[in-house]
Amino acid sequence: MSIALTQDRILLRDQARELAQGQISARAAEVDRTEEYPWDHVEAMKNSGFLGMTIPQAYGGKGKDWLDAVLVIEEMAKACSIAGRIAVETNMGAVSAIMAYGSEEQKKLAADMVLSGDKPAICITEPDAGSDASGMTTRADKRGNQYVLNGKKHWITGGGVSRLHLIFAKVFDEQGNFEGVGGFLAIRDETEGLEIVKREPTMGLRGIPEAEVAFNDMELPPSSLIVPPRGLKKGFADLMTAYNSQRVGAGTVALGIMEGAYELALDWTEKREQFGRPINEFQGVQWRLADMSIRIAAAQALIYKAAESGKGGFPDKIMAAQAKIYTSENAIQVVNEALQLFGARGYSRNLPLERMARDVRMFTIGGGTAEVLRNVVASGLLGKKLPQTRDGYLPKSQAAE
């Protein structure tokens, strides 16, 4: 481990491990099979103080560091990817953006909702604006005392279970002038015009819905708009800085999954005998286990380092990207290796490995693909912007102006 953990952190990790290896682990397969959001996991994590632990104490949270949240997420994800993701999204991403840039009223609202069990949804991606998120066409037009939002987002984690939504939209003034990108807060079932259109049938991570969300003439007061300190012009960049925490969190879920798979393989290769000896006595198996452990140690070091880089602010953009790329790609490898070491049993739905293999596949995609994050790393290394947009191209929303 690259960072020596304090006694408090070891205690926190052990507390998380106990919960994860108990009731969370016991229901992980069922959550996958039924595709139902695990409200019991939410309740258990809430009672253990794992929801909103990064929220400042002034708002009822624990004011914990990213690394504290990482330790909890890692343990949850070893047992159940969905519990890991809930721990991410109640400590990082949307909630962290609101706590950093929101008004007093917005911070209180978000803190209260998260601490009572809501996992906020963050709405950035659109059908025609994925990696090129700045090409979004969801717009918020100022009309009198209201903003009127129209547009569509898809692959929104928690769509249909989350109540609080942080919606990225292009903001236009009364005269139709583009002002920049802002984040709007809206509460499902309390805001007319916010519609959950459909749930995606996903390969893995089935216990949490991914949904298409539409905004049809959705009216919001100006007090629902988050304007980061540098104003709307830099709104998108600032909101995405907050998203670096989510990237570290997503990488941590992948880390937890690979550790869970590795532990199963370590145990099985000792128990399983072929040719009259445990299979871990074959050098081919030993080297496989050694390689898996190296990948895990390196991934954990990158994740912990990225988390620590954000002390008092947000994780460093490049470190967060490096950690997510490495962890997500190597987690796929490690789970695959573990599955192989189980032989036919690994391919059975009776074991968690096939679920882990489906779940882990997501992490090179969601929250910024491994390719696009490599662009982020390269841009940082070279110290220059690397524009990806074709010359003369204007996103639809602006082209229509």
Ligand SMILES: Cc1cc2nc3c(=O)[nH]c(=O)nc-3n(C[C@H](O)[C@H](O)[C@H](O)COP(=O)(O)OP(=O)(O)OC[C@H]3O[C@@H](n4cnc5c(N)ncnc54)[C@H](O)[C@@H]3O)c2cc1C
């Ligand atoms: C399970 C899941 C949960 C998600 N949750 C959320 C959520 O809660 N909120 C939200 O807003 N979004 C969410 N997303 C969406 C996710 O962030 C996007 O899928 C991601 O940003 C990629 O966008 P895309 O799917 O449109 O792929 P595209 O942008 O269409 O990319 C397709 C391929 O092209 C490659 N590519 C694109 N541009 C470049 C480039 N410049 N250089 C090199 N390669 C490139 C990509 O890497 C990818 O391989 C989620 C996605 C998944 C799978």
